[in-house]
Amino acid sequence: MSSFKLTFFSLSLLFLASCGSGNQKPSSLFSIVLEGNTNKINQGTTIGVSIKNIKNKDIEKVTYVMDGEELPISDGKINFSVPKLGNKVLKANITYEGTTVEVTKKLKVLASKAPEIYTYTILNEYPHDTGAYTQGLEFHNDTLYEGTGKKGRSFLRKFDYKTGKVYQQVDLDKTYFGEGITILNDKIYQLTWRSGVGFIYDLKDMKKLDNFQYGESREGWGLTNDGTKLYKSDGTEKIWILNPDTMEEEDHIEIASNKSLFADTNELEYVDGKIYANVYQKPGVMIIDAKSGAIEGVVNFGGLSDKVTKTENWIDTDNVLNGIAYHPTRKTFFVTGKDWDKLFEVQIEKK
Structure with missing residues (x-):
């Protein structure tokens, strides 16, 4: 292989690598973890929540949202007193290194007590x-x-x-x-x-x-x-x-x-x-x-x-x-x- 082709090939690899690092999917960086790894929560339950920081990024801020409403977090826990039950998506807006990404977790919010x-x-x-x-x-x-x-x-x-x-x-x-x-x-x-x-x-x-x-x-x-x-x-x-x-x-x-x-x-x-x-x-x-x-x-x-x-x-x-x-x-x-x-x-x- 000529030196020109080798240099071009090396530059191409560097270019692709730099593009990949700048466009990593949020799921490759972070994920939402609920206490007990559950995906079913009863209405009104308070449960621990955290972010798994896969690449050890410097996280500046995290907010949690469900059905368009922010869920307050206290001592690492969220109270799921949401007005409507059913299939839900918990969203975490994570700010790190000057940018913000969104990761999600599917879960079910069920009734607080038996009929x-x-x-x-x-x-x-x-x-x-x-x-x-x-x-x-x-x-x-x-x-x-x-x-x-x-x-x-x-x-x-x-x-x-x-x-x-x-x-x-x-x-x-x-x-x-x-x-x-x-x-x-x-x-x-x-x-x-x-x-x-x-x-x-x-x-x-x-x-x-x-x-x-x-x-x-x-x-x-x-x-x-x-x-x-x-x-x-x-x-x-x-x-x-x-x-x-x-x-x-x-x-x-x-x-x-x-x-x-x-x-x-x-x-x-x-x-x-x-x-x-x-x-x-x-x-x-x-x-x-x-x-x-x-x-x-x-x-x-x-x-x-x-x-x-x-x-x-x-x-x-x-x-x-x-x-x-x-x-x-x-x-x-x-x-x-x-x-x-x-x-x-x-x-x-x-x-």
Whole structure:
């Protein structure tokens, strides 16, 4: 090799080496270390945090951020009193040698305590249509509204819950599998399962006003509202918060117990800051804090299906508990199931 080529080759190596040292990834310099090397933290827990300084750089300052808010550090510890639970990213902004880099660590923030156990007392039993594969159930005044599923027999109806008499019904096109419903501002909102579309109806005459498309949410499962915003479940651990005017998914909460995140929230009902959620294919209802996503209670409705007349086409994993509606005047809950012949009025109470 000529001396010119050797010199050029040597210079090239030096150039590449200098470029590499100036563009090292933050992860090659630093990493976040949590006490016990955990990646699960209960809300409100105080836990030690440090920076692993891989290259022994001279660190001048470190700040920690989660969900856009700085987390104060005291004696090398952070208190994770964050307002919302779920999958999180802890960011550390590290200033060293006149520059600042960001490193991250994925973790889960879970509920601070285990859910309380609730039971129920049956107050009344009413007739329910065995052709109604219940997906959504909600009261407006003293009238019960119901949305049902299954392609070819999905509909939206309003009826007298005491007698089962149907006042009005709108059938969905056979291509749609109907899902949850809710009523807000004189409009009825209805989801479909996997079609990525929902419908908006006029409350007075049930005439369809508009369609809406889903955003990031995966599917349409349950739907409820707090008087201002809509809450939509999609079969994941997330419940999406929608603007009823634009139908945009503006935010979400993630559902968590003190042990893990929880998916499969189905039919929803909002009452006094809590979301009551049917658990898909289970005889239970979760009581969820609508702001944090914490599962605060679980209602065990086991045994309720034994009071239902099972037809020859009954399938235990299909004809399950689903549908929960709160009657604000009576201050009781009404629950039923998919193709059940009974609607139960119950009082929910701590066990």
